[in-house]
Amino acid sequence: MKLLTHNLLSSHVRGVGPRGFPLRLQATEVRINPVEFNPEFVARMIPKVEWAALLEAADTVRTLPHARARPEWGGGRGRSHRRPGSLARVGMPRGDLGLCPQLHLVEVPKEPIEGYEHDEKFLRKMHHVLLEVDVLEGTLQCPESGRLFPISRGIPNMLLSDEETET
């Protein structure tokens, strides 16, 4: 789950309404994915970002003791968003990475700066934080009801029970 997605998610537990975001993020495993930089997309998403929630999420992720970085794939499908990998790590088991023990998470700017649409440096930082940080394991907590949504293999489980569903 990218931090952009986390920033836009909202709890839909019955009765919570507009107090359902931001979901509080707890992460136990995170991965950095290289994603092709698209300044236009990043600039268009900036106005939608809940800045305080993003800063909090970035802090949570940054202090992770066992964060791992994903090896760059040499082979693979060469999809448009991925940068071509320089190392051929095909066949390497996921668990054993032997790479950097901490996240290279850039500083998140305190707020959007004036004229951000044309500031490439700023946009690149935001691109990295929003699109290249992938939370693999953790939880999301509804701020109003306290309900926890688990994240497993990068996929948040948002299934509600019957009692929790809006009538």
Place this chain on the structure above:
Amino acid sequence: MFGLNDLRSRMIDVQTQMTGRALELLCLPEGQPCYLLDIGCGSGLSGDYLSDEGHYWVGIDISPAMLDAALDRDTEGDLLLGDMGQGIPFKPGTFDGCISISAVQWLCNANKKSDIPAKRLYCFFSSLYSVLVRGARAVLQLYPENSEQLELITIQATKAGFTGGVVVDFPNSAKAKKFYLCLFSGPSTFLPKALTETTDEEEATESAFTSERIQRRMARRGVVRKSREWVLEKKERRRRQGKEVRPDTQYTGRKRKPRF
């Protein structure tokens, strides 16, 4: 003789074709990367198409097995395990558009005794309306079992505030016929033209619905309840809603004997 692989690859082709058509009907601004929602994303076939077009997307599916397959296929969009009938768990105005391939008709099935399809449909459509940017569209390809099911779906979409209609491609071909529910969350615009076999087919294959409320309420105020006039007006109203109504005869709204 065809093998399972041939069938599988044909199914994949059809899914891909339908995604392309849905994207076309979505009428996104040229050359702009958008943030899209994929309802019932399954193993990410449709999502891959969106990525190839330069868009970013979030997919929701209720099947952990399908999402596992999507993980194996290394899709680029984010995946959520969720039930669309419980609502779309995002902030208002999040998505520039929404597509769905072969999923929405499942809301008409009551999986549990407590499920009421109309409620789940309304919950889905009202939350979808909210999470779309004002003026954004949703294009939902679906397989309605019959016209009643399609009507149930479109009524709930209208209640949720959407305008739009159903585009039926290749209406005369049993094999190629496809339904696309095109929903607009802003002011009414033109419904896209359906695809047909021959170019000189004049038959209209699109049906539009709006949330325009015609001024009939005022006319009803003067009518006495349970009078013949009231009964006739009520029957007419039900006909406008597309419901089955007995034809009006000389006996319609006639005074009955006291035992009634």
